[in-house]
Structures are given as structure tokens and as C-alpha cells.
Amino acid sequence: MTTEEYLSTIDALVVQPFPEVTYVDPSGEGGLGHHVRELQVSRDFWDDDNGQAWVEAEADLRTCLDDLAARLTARWGSAYVVDLGPYLSTGCEGELVPEPLDYLSQQVVTMQVWPLPDSGRWLALAIGQADKELPLILSVTLAEIGMGEAETIDASVGLDFARDPADAVRVATTFWSSVNRRDFLTGTGSGFAASAFITPVTRWLVTPADETADHRGGKQVGQADLDELRDAADDSRRWDSKYGGGNWKANSVTTCLTERAAPLLQGSFTDSVGRELFSVTSELARLGGWTAFDVGEHDAAQRHFIQALRLARAGGDVQLGCYVLTTMAMQSLMRGFASEAVDMAQGAYERAKGQAVPRVLAFTKLIESRAHARCQDPRAASRALTASEDLLGQADERAGDEPHWIDFYRHSRLSADAAEIFRDLKNPQDGPRLEQASRRHGPWRVHPLCRHAPRDRRNGPPPGPRSGPWTRARQPVRGHPRPRPVKPGQGLCPGVQRGPRPLAARAGRPRLRAAHPQGT
Structure with a gap:
């Protein structure tokens, strides 16, 4: 049958009176306050050893259901999706389930339901199967509105x-x-x-x-x-x-x-x-x-x-x-x-430590840092943010085995969230500076030695070794000095005495280690 023929069947069903007694016939079943009509029935699956026939039959019925649902939605608006699992569980526990929900729940997982305007009825489309060897059935159900307590949403x-x-x-x-x-x-x-x-x-x-x-x-x-x-x-x-x-x-x-x-x-x-x-x-x-x-x-x-x-x-x-x-x-x-x-x-x-990749753990530490900042605990926020930075550096070195849903967490995101951490710690002046640097130079990688770099970096990033995490993949920006090697323990910026007070020591503010751009 075509979609138009199915719609004609539905139109005829909508105006039918409900029977006073239960009945079963080749086209479906009915009873007090409801009708159920079978629109399309597939073959059975007794000899479907590999399941291919079931897949093809289900796809055909699904296409038919989607076409009908689109036409009915154009008439009556979007349908509710009703899960019949709770009704099946209630029936299995020996409690009374009203018809047609009892009948449908033994064959159907979910159904699409449209309340019919000004009629006190609802109409539903569903695909069901009584057992895995039996045919799939596309059915339409018409019933009186009044599911009563069975339809009430559980608050939990x-x-x-x-x-x-x-x-x-x-x-x-x-x-x-x-x-x-x-x-x-x-x-x-x-x-x-x-x-x-x-x-x-x-x-x-x-x-x-x-x-x-x-x-x-x-x-x-x-x-x-x-x-x-x-x-x-x-x-x-x-x-x-x-x-x-x-x-x-x-x-x-x-x-x-x-x-x-x-x-x-x-x-x-x-x-x-x-x-x-x-x-x-x-x-x-x-x-x-x-x-x-x-x-x-x-x-x-x-x-x-x-x-x-x-x-x-x-x-x-x-x-x-x-x-x-x-x-x-x-x-x-x-x-x-x-x-x-x-x-x-x-x-x-x-x-998850030892089972999750570094980028996932880095994001976890970032959120921990933000929570510590809301609690006004700068030391704990700094420790967690430092751990996130270090893990993010590890992630960049071993990218390739990561789940796709974590690929958003990059150095740019770290910088943006660090700005919010500074804000929550009542130290907002360092946040915009970090964000501006991130936008100017792209993603950043933090080096653990750079704890005593000066706060004013108008002349660009401090020089560093020619290789390793300090080196940019692209050519130096005009006006920036070329990187030169430094020995462990030396100041990281020329002309700066070693040992200036770190950011963490200034008014109890957290220490966000100075960042250096990484090639994009």
C-alpha cells in the first residue's frame, strides 16, 4: 500500500466509534475505548539465520512510518514519543495495565503519539514484534485520552x-x-x-x-x-x-x-x-x-x-x-x-589516572582549578592549573591515540579558562593580558622554568633554547630577538636579575607560569 492509502485507513479509523466489547480480527484488535489496526506486516524470520532479512524488513517499515509521521505532524503538530517499557514492567509484576497499553507494550518499544484536537482521543504509530521469529508489524492505534496515573511523570x-x-x-x-x-x-x-x-x-x-x-x-x-x-x-x-x-x-x-x-x-x-x-x-x-x-x-x-x-x-x-x-x-x-x-x-x-589519555586528565585538572578559584583557594587553583598545563604538554607530544570528543581542549582553551580563574581570584588584570597574548601568538605552551619572567613583555616572548618546547615552528616575528641557548639556572630574560617575586607571592595571587607561543 502507498502512503496515501495508509492515510485513508487512518482517516476512516479516526471517526469510528469504539466497540463495547473486545474483538480480534485479521486487521487488528480493539475493545472498550480503543482500536489497533495493522497497516503493514512483514514476513516471518524463522529461517533468517544471519538477520539480514530482519534488517531489510525493519528498514522498509521504518521508511513507511517516517513518511506517515511527517504527514500527521503537518496536520496535528509534533508527536510525543512514549516509552512502553514501564508498562511492560508493571504488567510483568502482576499489576493491572490498561488497554491498549498492555497489548502494545508486549510488542512495541516506543510509539509516536498525537493528541487529536477537540476529540478526546490520541492516535499512535509504532513498529512492533511479538517475538524475534515473528513478523514485524507497523500499526496505528486510536484510543481515548486518559492514561491516568500510568502517564504521570515520576519526579525521579x-x-x-x-x-x-x-x-x-x-x-x-x-x-x-x-x-x-x-x-x-x-x-x-x-x-x-x-x-x-x-x-x-x-x-x-x-x-x-x-x-x-x-x-x-x-x-x-x-x-x-x-x-x-x-x-x-x-x-x-x-x-x-x-x-x-x-x-x-x-x-x-x-x-x-x-x-x-x-x-x-x-x-x-x-x-x-x-x-x-x-x-x-x-x-x-x-x-x-x-x-x-x-x-x-x-x-x-x-x-x-x-x-x-x-x-x-x-x-x-x-x-x-x-x-x-x-x-x-x-x-x-x-x-x-x-x-x-x-x-x-x-x-x-x-x-581515571593511568587509564585516560593526558588531554582528558588535563581537562579534569582545569575544571578542578576553576572550582578551587571559586572557593578562593589560590594555591590549590595554581597547583591544579599547573598540572593541567603539564598534562596538555604531554598530550601534544603523543597526539593520535585520543578520543575525538576531547580534541577541543587546546592551549587556547587553557588560556581562556585561566583568565576566568584570575577573575574569580580577584586578580583580573592578569587574565586579559594572557588572553591578548594567546590571540596574538596562537596556542601557548608553558615551560616549567619560566616562573620568574617579568610581567611586562611588550617586546615579545623571552628568548629560549633553539629546540624543544620553547621554539616556535614558524619564523620569529619581526622585532623579536632570535632564540639563544640558556643554561639551567640562568635568568630567562636578558637583563633581568634572577629571583624576582613570582606571581603567586604577589598579594597571594596564583602563579600562572609565563607562557610561550607554540607553532600552529
Whole structure:
């Protein structure tokens, strides 16, 4: 059948009265207050040993569903995405689930729902399968509005850090299906709460990686599925970097999580594929968190980050977990909980040390430094910033084995954040000077000996050795003296006596070691 024929079936269904008794016929089933119609049924999969026939059938039905959804959205506006997992769990526990949700939850993972204007009804499209050998079914459901308590959002949705991987998938998918609902922000509480991070952080620090990641369920997940999610994450990251979290492309992350990632998490996959699947989904969830953060939805952002941390643990990806926990520390810092942010950043660093690459650890130390600055602790801020500088230098020497999601952290970012650290320590005059130098000379690398260089460098960077971290890759700027060797212990600038007071000794301000430009 064509899309137009399916729409004709839907139009006829919308005006039908509901039956007074339950019925089942070749086209579907119905009962008091609902109809379910099968629009398209695939072949069965008893002899589909390699899963290829299932993949092709699912793709055909998905295309048909997307076409129909586009037409219905043009009529009635955007659909809600409803996760049927909680209804299935409720039914398995022996509790009563109203129809048609009981019937649908035994076959369908998620469905798209449109409230029909001025009718007191809702209409849903979904793809379901009763068992892995049975046909896939594209169905349309019409029912009376009145899901009652089953539709009410749990105030704690998305805040749980489940111990069991299967429960973790259920918690995450339930949250993703709820977060785009109009009543989410009003129905879940008052906003960000630093205390909500206590359990997730504790459980991740105790066990940052699950032992196995394989799963036996529905669709067989393959490399093409992982590539699709990874491309979606890359696209969202680029758009977020260019336009900020409020753009339409970044806002599509939650839709991708609900409609693409959630069904895959409930599919079948090996341990290696599962680890990749959990990791890339964690990455998407973290991006969803920053999207919400950028538009001021801090409650939703916090829940995205918690689920991202849990999925990183499910994937056994310790350095991604370190990065997500650092992001959580940064949110705590931005919401005014600097002391808690210090603890989280330090915990992330200590747990991932030896397993994460230097650039990831460097970013963790940067956020720790910013948190110390908010706490008005210049010595601790200086120590953490120095560690970040040193790790960033190590990262430049061994670039190539780093995850793509950390490639934003460069010397220019270090300089920008250092300016904010100076500001928070009530020492703002050094911040603009550092930023101006960064813009003038490009990314900077800090040398550990340069602790006594003068503050006024109008004549350009001080001379240094001809090789090593002091040498610029490009030609010297006109007016700058050519580098010359210096011996250990000598002053780094000509005409300057050794031993001037370092920046840290001046009015208790933190010492940011003088920077020297590195070739771009």
C-alpha cells in the first residue's frame, strides 16, 4: 500500500466509534475505548539465520512510518514519543495495565503519539514484534485520552544510577521518552540539585566499568548502526560548537536517543559491539545534557549527565566516564556548588589516572582549578592549573591515540579558562593580558622554568633554547630577538636579575607560569 492509502485507513479509523466489547480480527484488535489496526506486516524470520532479512524488513517499515509521521505532524503538530517499557514492567509484576497499553507494550518499544484536537482521543504509530521469529508489524492505534496515573511523570525519572546494566537501559530510555514532554520541567521538581549527584558519583567511583556488555534481545546490532550514532554525535558536536546548544540540530539529540539509540540498546549485540554502543550512546546523552544546559534546563541537563555516566560504565569506557564526571563537576560549579565540584573533579582524575589519555586528565585538572578559584583557594587553583598545563604538554607530544570528543581542549582553551580563574581570584588584570597574548601568538605552551619572567613583555616572548618546547615552528616575528641557548639556572630574560617575586607571592595571587607561543 502507498502512503496515501495508509492515510485513508487512518482517516476512516479516526471517526469510528469504539466497540463495547473486545474483538480480534485479521486487521487488528480493539475493545472498550480503543482500536489497533495493522497497516503493514512483514514476513516471518524463522529461517533468517544471519538477520539480514530482519534488517531489510525493519528498514522498509521504518521508511513507511517516517513518511506517515511527517504527514500527521503537518496536520496535528509534533508527536510525543512514549516509552512502553514501564508498562511492560508493571504488567510483568502482576499489576493491572490498561488497554491498549498492555497489548502494545508486549510488542512495541516506543510509539509516536498525537493528541487529536477537540476529540478526546490520541492516535499512535509504532513498529512492533511479538517475538524475534515473528513478523514485524507497523500499526496505528486510536484510543481515548486518559492514561491516568500510568502517564504521570515520576519526579525521579532520570536521576537513578542503576546497578544492573539492564535496569540502566530501562532508566535511560524512560527518561529520554519523557524529557521532551511539555510537562516534564513542571512535573519533575524545582531544578538542579547537587545532592542528586551523590549516588551516581559514588557508584561510578566504586565501579567505573561493568564486566560485560553483551545482550540478547531484538534486532542484531552491527557496525552500520554504530556508525549512524557516531555520525549523529559528531554532527551535534559540530553544531553545538558553532551555534550553541539552542540550535535545532543540537536539539535533535534527544530524538536520536529515543528513536535510534533506545531500540538498539534493547537489541542483540556481542560484548565488543555492546561496549561501542554504550559508549557512543553515552556521548550522545552528554551532548543532550549540554544542549539542555545551554538553554537553561538545568534539571534535564543533570539527568542527561547521570545517564551518560551510567552508560559509560556499561561500555567499560573509563576515560569517557572521567570526562562525563568532569562535565558534571562543571555543571555543579556553574550552579554555585564549587566545593562539590572540587570533589567530583578530583575523584574523576584519581579514578581515571593511568587509564585516560593526558588531554582528558588535563581537562579534569582545569575544571578542578576553576572550582578551587571559586572557593578562593589560590594555591590549590595554581597547583591544579599547573598540572593541567603539564598534562596538555604531554598530550601534544603523543597526539593520535585520543578520543575525538576531547580534541577541543587546546592551549587556547587553557588560556581562556585561566583568565576566568584570575577573575574569580580577584586578580583580573592578569587574565586579559594572557588572553591578548594567546590571540596574538596562537596556542601557548608553558615551560616549567619560566616562573620568574617579568610581567611586562611588550617586546615579545623571552628568548629560549633553539629546540624543544620553547621554539616556535614558524619564523620569529619581526622585532623579536632570535632564540639563544640558556643554561639551567640562568635568568630567562636578558637583563633581568634572577629571583624576582613570582606571581603567586604577589598579594597571594596564583602563579600562572609565563607562557610561550607554540607553532600552529
